Amino acid sequence: MCLDTPQEMAKKRFTADKLARLEGATRFIQGINKLFCILLAVAFGLLIAATAAPQKRELNKLQRKLQATQEREEKALARKEHKEIQLQALREDPSYLEIQARDRLNYYRKGERVLRFGGER
Numbered sequence: 001m002c003l004d005t006p007q008e009m010a011k012k013r014f015t016a017d018k019l020a021r022l023e024g025a026t027r028f029i030q031g032i033n034k035l036f037c038i039l040l041a042v043a044f045g046l047l048i049a050a051t052a053a054p055q056k057r058e059l060n061k062l063q064r065k066l067q068a069t070q071e072r073e074e075k076a077l078a079r080k081e082h083k084e085i086q087l088q089a090l091r092e093d094p095s096y097l098e099i100q101a102r103d104r105l106n107y108y109r110k111g112e113r114v115l116r117f118g119g120e121r
Contacts, residue, residue, distance in 0.1 A: 089096040
């Protein structure tokens with residue numbers, strides 16, 4: 001059995017204290033590294049969001065413009081269809097042709113009552 005001398009015991013204790021301080025410093029540095037990585041990730045995320053915001057605004061603007069154009073196109077197609085129906089009726093339906101002509105020329109038959117409502121003119 002070997003007993004340690006007081007000097008050896010002091011040296012072991014000194015080494016244990018030094019080791020504990022090194023472990024504490026290592027844990028502190030690891031914590032700082034984790035914090036730095038989190039901050040770096042947040043900064044990177046904010047950078048991506050900041051660069052995407054103008055593109056998102058431009059996309060929204062273009063989508064609104066597209067929607068307005070599509071609405072105008074639908075209205076134009078509806079007007080075209082209405083005019084095509086009117087043209088077909090003028091060509092094929094004599095009674096419709098008579099009604100349109102009498103309306104434009106302001107003619108009416110004896111005893112006929114004509115009611116006019118405010119509308120397109």
